[in-house]
Amino acid sequence: MDTLRNFGSSMNSLVVFEVVAREKSITRAANELNVTQVAVSRMIVRLEKALGTQLFVRSRTGLVLTDDGLLLERGVNEGFGYIKRSVSDIKQRQQRTQxxxxxxxxxxxxxxxxxxxxxxxxxxxxxxxxxxxxxxxxxxxxxxxxxxxxxxxxxxxxxxxxxxxxxxxxxxxxxxxxxxxxxxxxxxxxxxxxxxxxxxxxxxxxxxxxxxxxxxxxxxxxxxxxxxxxxxxxxxxxxxxxxxxxxxxxxxxxxxxxxxxxxxxxxxxxxxxxxxxxxxxxxxxxxxxxxxxxxxxxxxxxxxxxxxxxxxxxxxxxxxxx
CATH class of the missing domain: 3.40.190.290 (D-Maltodextrin-Binding Protein; domain 2)
Structure with a gap:
């Protein structure tokens, strides 16, 4: 929990990271998030600084996740997946009570x-x-x-x-x-x-x-x-x-x-x-x-x-x- 608190505002960058890792593109991620490419790049840099490691390298076909990037992608996907299921369960519970x-x-x-x-x-x-x-x-x-x-x-x-x-x-x-x-x-x-x-x-x-x-x-x-x-x-x-x-x-x-x-x-x-x-x-x-x-x-x-x-x-x- 202390590690998460130390992320500070960089916690928001996990959302950006999930989209960039999925799209393998700063441009496509910016379009999906409805923000500028510069904003996406800054969020990724902030996240890498917080973690003390590089998450992406550039290639001819786009961005490629590093080993640390792949590790974070797996954790983020599992975490976001759990959150989505929890939100769905809460909504279904509310519907049942109504x-x-x-x-x-x-x-x-x-x-x-x-x-x-x-x-x-x-x-x-x-x-x-x-x-x-x-x-x-x-x-x-x-x-x-x-x-x-x-x-x-x-x-x-x-x-x-x-x-x-x-x-x-x-x-x-x-x-x-x-x-x-x-x-x-x-x-x-x-x-x-x-x-x-x-x-x-x-x-x-x-x-x-x-x-x-x-x-x-x-x-x-x-x-x-x-x-x-x-x-x-x-x-x-x-x-x-x-x-x-x-x-x-x-x-x-x-x-x-x-x-x-x-x-x-x-x-x-x-x-x-x-x-x-x-x-x-x-x-x-x-x-x-x-x-x-x-x-x-x-x-x-x-x-x-x-x-x-x-x-x-x-x-x-x-x-x-x-």
Whole structure:
């Protein structure tokens, strides 16, 4: 360390030396460093003076490293290479700490989060989101995620959770489908409709209709999908009626992509939480969590204002899928 300190300002000449040794030319080194040839020559002379040895000799083809020059070139290359790797590792570590991983359903990502993602990026340009996608029922291990949307009962004692949304369910469809087929309010309405269903699920159409005393038979076979995003997409293009978990379809309801297809609404009494394994959470995770909660609260308030029926749902003590 004392030797390096004794270099003084000549430490800067190691950078110049690396370029000259690589290019074998004062002129090319000066062009790369955007300085004059005289400045490069002075730096090399200063370095040779500090070391007490000659580093280059001239030949017809350019500069040639002496034995001492070759020794220094090897050391400089190894040292600079280590510095570059260290800088790269630091940048990657910073990027990892600013990436927040979310475990969410495919439908929630596609129809709730992505429409407002630009607003998120504007608010938090330093945070990137990574997704662990669940296509059907929200369940499963969330250990690899910073935040996971799960029913309250799935949270372990070692995890912390924040209330995100109650479970409220309403039939939904496109506005054009509702206009041509009418609502599902009575058993006599069922033959007019195609029911779109998530399979497997914990609350299906039979569960819902029994709860609201609409007992009857819909014509033909229902449309069934294992991915809830496809369920909602099929409803949006006017192919039938789907059960809509309001937390997942709130944006679609606000924008008119979907509309309530019934005056019947049920709530399970169940809550969904944002769950985290971290105690305490990283600042970036806290920021994302607070933003998600605020956005959902605003959505539910607006949907309840637009559709008063959603403000007074009927109780249903049963488990379900957002």
């Amino acid at each position: 990436t927040v991983t979310l475990s969410l359903s495919s439908a929630f990502i596609a129809y709730w989060l992505m429409p407002r993602y630009q607003r998120f990026q504007n608010a938090f340009p330093e945070i990137s989101l990574r997704f662990h996608v669940i296509s059907g029922v929200l369940q499963g291990n969330a250990d690899e995620a910073d935040l996971a949307l799960r029913p309250t009962e799935q949270r372990r004692k070692s995890q912390q959770g924040w209330t995100f949304t109650p479970e409220v369910i309403i039939p939904v469809c496109s506005a054009t489908y509702l206009e041509s087929h009418g609502p599902i309010d009575h058993a006599r309405d069922l033959p007019k409709h195609t029911l779109i269903e998530l399979v497997p699920t914990t609350i299906n159409w039979e569960d819902f209709l029994n709860r609201v005393d609409v007992v009857g038979t819909a014509p033909g076979d229902p449309l069934s999908f294992s991915d809830y995003a496809l369920v909602l997409q099929t409803a949006m293009i006017g192919r039938g009626v789907a059960l809509g978990w309001v937390s997942g379809v709130s944006y679609a309801l606000r924008t008119g992509q979907l509309v309530p297809a019934s005056r019947h609404v049920v709530t399970t009494g169940r809550q969904y939480e944002l769950i985290s394994n971290q105690r305490p959470s990283r600042p970036q995770v806290e920021q994302v969590k607070e933003w998600l909660i605020a956005e959902m609260e605003a959505d539910l308030q607006e949907v309840a204002r637009m559709y008063p029926v959603l403000a007074k749902p009927e109780p249903l003590h049963h488990s379900g899928t957002p």
